[in-house]
Amino acid sequence: DAKTTQPPSMDCAEGRAANLPCNHSTISGNEYVYWYRQIHSQGPQYIIHGLKNNETNEMASLIITEDRKSSTLILPHATLRDTAVYYCIVRPNLYTGANSKLTFGKGITLSVRP
Amino acid sequence: EAQVTQNPRYLITVTGKKLTVTCSQNMNHEYMSWYRQDPGLGLRQIYYSMNVEVTDKGDVPEGYKVSRKEKRNFPLILESPSPNQTSLYFCASSFGGDTQYFGPGTRLTVL
Numbered sequence: 001d002a003k004t005t006q007p008p009s010m011d012c013a014e015g016r017a018a019n020l021p022c023n024h025s026t027i028s029g030n031e032y033v034y035w036y037r038q039i040h041s042q043g044p045q046y047i048i049h050g051l052k053n054n055e056t057n058e059m060a061s062l063i064i065t066e067d068r069k070s071s072t073l074i075l076p077h078a079t080l081r082d083t084a085v086y087y088c089i090v091r092p093n094l095y096t097g098a099n100s101k102l103t104f105g106k107g108i109t110l111s112v113r114p
Numbered sequence: 115e116a117q118v119t120q121n122p123r124y125l126i127t128v129t130g131k132k133l134t135v136t137c138s139q140n141m142n143h144e145y146m147s148w149y150r151q152d153p154g155l156g157l158r159q160i161y162y163s164m165n166v167e168v169t170d171k172g173d174v175p176e177g178y179k180v181s182r183k184e185k186r187n188f189p190l191i192l193e194s195p196s197p198n199q200t201s202l203y204f205c206a207s208s209f210g211g212d213t214q215y216f217g218p219g220t221r222l223t224v225l
Contacts, residue, residue, distance in 0.1 A: 034213070043118075043204050043216030044157070091212070100145060101159035101172055102206075102214055 004088045004105060011111040018075040020108055022088030025069040030092050033064060035073045036104070037084040044087070044104070047073065078112045085109050116141045118217035120205050126223045127195060135190045135220050137205030143215075145208045146188040147172070148180065150201040151219075157204070163188055195224040 005023040012018040024033065034049040048055055048062045050071075055062045061074040075082055087107040118139045127133055139146065147162040149172075159172030163182040177199055179191040188207075192199060200223050206214040 032212075041202060041219065041221075043206075043218050044214075046213050046215060049213065100147065100162055100164075102149075102157060104157050106156075 004090060006086075006088055006105070006108040008106065009109040009111065011113055012078050014080060014112055014114050015077055018078040018082065018110055018112070020073040020075075020086050020088075020110060021070065022073070022108075023070045024088070024090045027068050027090050028092075031090045032092070033062065033068075033071045034089045034091060035060070035062065035086060036089065036102075037086045038104075038107075039081075039084040044102075047086075075110075078110075080112050080114065083110060083112045116215070118205055118207055118215055120203075120217040120220050122220060123218060124221050126225065128225050129196055130194050133192050133195060133222075135192075135203060135205075135222070137188045137190065137217060138186050139188075139205075139207040139215070140186065141207060141215065142185065143207040143209055144185070145210055145214075146182065147206045147214070148178070148188070148190050149204045149206065150174065151204065152201050160190070160203075195222075197224050200224050 035047040085107040148160040161180040163169045205217040208214045
């Protein structure tokens with residue numbers, strides 16, 4: 001899987017948008033960008049994924065640059081419950097058993113302040 | 115509600131006493147996997163299963179066994195637990211290994 005780079009931490013005010021950046025300059029054409037998060041010691045939670053078009057779901061929006069070398073996860077109205085470690089992962093869309101595992105880097109710790 | 119459940123959520127045991135951590139999903143997923151998470155080491159895959167009766171080793175399978183007799187269940191068995199298996203364990207499932215849905219975790223302490 002392509003390597004990703006995320007800043008170690010960021011914070012934002014409750015109710016404001018949280019924009020979490022991720023660099024993945026070595027992404028290849030068949031790799032998707034996935035975002036997961038992990039609230040302290042809970043199971044990781046899938047948020048969103050995309051290939052090249054921007055994506056939106058009930059949790060977040062994902063903006064991928066045209067060259068696909070970076071992306072931004074947007075939480076439009078952050079709440080205290082969004083405080084977590086957010087992981088950006090790039091993975092191919094074709095899975096065999098051997099490449100099915102998820103590998104999380106250090107992620108970015110988002111702290112939402114009241 | 116679509117979910118992955120694990121039991122028990124917390125377990126303290128002693129070296130050598132066999133234990134089983136259960137995992138069940140209600141989403142009819144073919145793929146299931148076990149991970150352990152340790153500080154500084156991230157998430158590491160123990161075993162995975164692509165379907166019933168099909169299992170394979172992940173990165174850290176030593177000391178663990180699994181079985182997949184039914185699609186919904188994927189128990190993790192520690193035949194002779196040791197202190198280095200003290201960890202936070204997660205079960206995950208998905209249709210084909212792409213978007214994975216995780217259970218709440220089992221915190222295991224082996225004394």
